[in-house]
Amino acid sequence: QKEVEQDPGPLSVPEGAIVSLNCTYSNSAFQYFMWYRQYSRKGPELLMYTYSSGNKEDGRFTAQVDKSSKYISLFIRDSQPSDSATYLCAMSYGAAGNKLTFGGGTRVLVKP
Amino acid sequence: DTGVSQDPRHKITKRGQNVTFRCDPISEHNRLYWYRQTLGQGPEFLTYFQNEAQLEKSRLLSDRFSAERPKGSFSTLEIQRTEQGDSAMYLCASSPSGTGKKELFFGEGSRLTVL
Numbered sequence: 001q002k003e004v005e006q007d008p009g010p011l012s013v014p015e016g017a018i019v020s021l022n023c024t025y026s027n028s029a030f031q032y033f034m035w036y037r038q039y040s041r042k043g044p045e046l047l048m049y050t051y052s053s054g055n056k057e058d059g060r061f062t063a064q065v066d067k068s069s070k071y072i073s074l075f076i077r078d079s080q081p082s083d084s085a086t087y088l089c090a091m092s093y094g095a096a097g098n099k100l101t102f103g104g105g106t107r108v109l110v111k112p
Numbered sequence: 113d114t115g116v117s118q119d120p121r122h123k124i125t126k127r128g129q130n131v132t133f134r135c136d137p138i139s140e141h142n143r144l145y146w147y148r149q150t151l152g153q154g155p156e157f158l159t160y161f162q163n164e165a166q167l168e169k170s171r172l173l174s175d176r177f178s179a180e181r182p183k184g185s186f187s188t189l190e191i192q193r194t195e196q197g198d199s200a201m202y203l204c205a206s207s208p209s210g211t212g213k214k215e216l217f218f219g220e221g222s223r224l225t226v227l
Contacts, residue, residue, distance in 0.1 A: 042220055043219050044155065045218070046216075046217075104154045105154050
């Protein structure tokens with residue numbers, strides 16, 4: 001079993017809908033939680049960064065972390081065709097090294 | 113801009129050949145990471161450097177793989193005697209050390225196709 005599990009999708013939604021993504025993890029030592037967006041044949045780019053449990057909002061994006069359930073979520077409001085990409089959750093222990101452990105990614109397609 | 117730069121972007125090689133990838137990190141970042149990503153999967157950690165010291169290597173990094181960062185600036189990842197299973201995107205990332213944000217900044221990747 002992988003340390004971080006993520007539904008691969010694809011997740012297809014109409015433009016303007018709310019996109020809901022999530023990851024579960026098994027290691028309670030993870031403290032830092034991130035969501036990266038990756039367009040086809042490009043490197044991942046950071047979308048959201050959260051430390052420990054709680055919610056964080058940035059524009060159309062909201063990240064939630066529930067450490068008690070070992071569950072993190074990303075919501076995209078008013079989705080746009082330009083949001084079509086693969087979304088990767090990533091987490092870190094925060095110890096020396098900043099090494100990230102990634103989920104497998106969820107492919108999202110926003111249809112105009 | 114001074115983002116993470118990787119070269120080449122795409123390499124096609126025949127099985128058994130050696131290949132080398134180069135990564136130039138963001139200039140003020142002293143940590144450098146290599147990840148491998150296969151189609152439909154998330155990036156998997158291979159190794160990381162703090163300055164010129166290689167501090168951690170994944171068990172994924174077989175003895176055919178070697179990474180260096182000789183002067184604590186750019187890094188190279190060499191794969192010897194390539195196999196078809198080595199076909200993947202090789203991603204380089206960098207970050208500053210210290211107690212700040214744990215974000216990694218990724219390059220565009222070097223895609224390897226082994227025929």
